Amino acid sequence: MSETPQAATSTPESQAQTRIGRRFAELRRAGELGLVAYITAGDPSLAATREIVLAAADAGADVIELGVPFSDPVADGPVIQRASERALRAGTTLAAVIDLVADLRRSTEVPLVLFSYFYPILQIGLGDFALRTAQVGADGVLATDLTPEEATEYRQVLRAAGLDTIFLAAPTTPDERLARIAAVSSGFLYLISRTGVTGQRDQLPEDLTALVSRVRRSTALPLAVGFGLSQPEHLRALVGKVEAAVVGSALVSEIERAESGAAAAQAVAARIRSLKSGSHGR
């Protein structure tokens, strides 16, 4: 990749410019914890994903992460692994997920983040990927296995296209790396709550508060905490501490259990309403 697309009309450093930044500003004014909903795109079909995303947005999801299925998802637990396999069996590709975003944008203004392993992005090519993703109205991208060290060009190209680049921070991340991660992130910073893969847990980790305050010292970006969150009380415990909670496997499990795409959309919406009941802290 030698040239950088000149599509930037926004000033990428100012987070209020994207739908993600605007939504976090609204949440801050309302004193509300945001809910970031992860859904594997194409599970069980892209048509079903469309209905599920619209229902989730309607039920109050503040940001939706569309997971791009990958054959070897090393960061994911069994629930999202199975969802990826179902989506791949249905023939889901990254190109088709980008088309789905275009379709969704005709019906909703909910902030949309593509959540992918780096490999499929690389296959499309960074420049083409960034242009198409921005053109169809996605707001940000998170590449699970891409850290700041390997992301110099990725970040330049995506930011020039007006996309937020969301990076992960983990409990194992030392302070000097936290600063480096914060410096390349925009939109929000995704804080992994515990060492391990994605999947539901009964309780929040005990050291989460200390981790959050450590990350706070490195960044003014909104923090979204994920991995293991599934219950309204998990969200309630985060109100006033971070800006958002990410829920993934709990929603994907609802989709796995549902007997049809319509039933999945209903179940996800109900789960989101229940989770959101915890987001005001009362």
Added chain:
Amino acid sequence: MSAAAKNLPDERGRFGPYGGRYVPETLMAPLEELERGYAAARIDAAFAQRLDDLLHNFAGRPTPLQFAERLTAHLGGPRIYLKREDLLHTGAHKINNCLGQGLLAERMGKRRIIAETGAGQHGVATATVAARLGLECVVYMGTEDMERQRLNVFRMRLLGAEVVGVDAGSRTLKDAISEAMRDWVTNVRSTHYLLGSVLGPHPYPAMVRDFHKVIGIEAREQILRAEGRLPDLLVACVGGGSNAIGLFHAFIGDESVRMLGVEAGGRGHGLGEHAARLAAAAGYAGARPGVLHGTYTYILQTPEGQIATTHSVSAGLDYAAVGPEHAWLAKERRAEYTAVDDDAAVDAARTLARIEGIIPALESAHSLAELIRRAPQMSLDQVVIANVSGRGDKDMDILARYL
């Protein structure tokens, strides 16, 4: 190839464009810790002494460089020498790396070791070293491979390791690596991931190579002693590519020495039929650069960028990606890569058994098959070293079908 080439990878773990470190953030700190721990061990004389002692007295180094007198006469070509890594404890070169990383884990205070295994050779070597050093050991293995290599499952359990079946994806090596990475991401603070080939995120490709360099260092001294000159050609099989890098590395600066890596041609040239990532010139489809298990290298993949399924009669070569240093040696044309099919590998195993009294692993038989094919076109005064990376006991079920 410049002299600087021998000092790769660079500080970012790159061999030219290949290599690097593509992992979830949770693994970055442990990889940096491993890099620091390895750098400290490399300059620690006590570490080197302990490793040398175990390689010598436990594993059985140095291994012979045997003149294959009858095979040489049979083929009527170059003088053929066999580097007998099959004679090492546990039956393959894998123990070199396992001893190195096992000692490193111990030095870094990690009392729990995890590993992936395909054919089971790396799993057995890891379980062996864990037992020797008194470390807890968990080995991930695809359920398909557990079925194919049952004997090695029993060996690992006898050695005190826990063998965990992986029932995801293709249920082979690729899925075992993914599951081992998931374990590591969960237990990073207590656990060392003892990766078994020159694959994965930096520093693994360089570190695993370093622990296997002893193969080429010995072979270079041995051939100079036996022939008074360097060989014309080195031949080794390439799955991830650890035995090949181990043999090649001491010769990289010797421009007169040609190096040949032999991949698995499986049962055909189409995607899904083989595991040839660098042998595109030989007509094998589907390999392009991409990222798998933490490294940027040549990978067999679908047009959409999903990892393709692979096939080989030899489980140890049955993997979609190749070590990044091999990708770079191919790009620089310092080494040549080709592939031979299942049947040719089995034939070569039979030939070596009958003519030299050595039953090679089916992995190693791939390199011998290519040597058998080429030898008649080489001249009588040329010298070749072939790496017999492992012994074939584990493959008896498969070989028996061809008797």
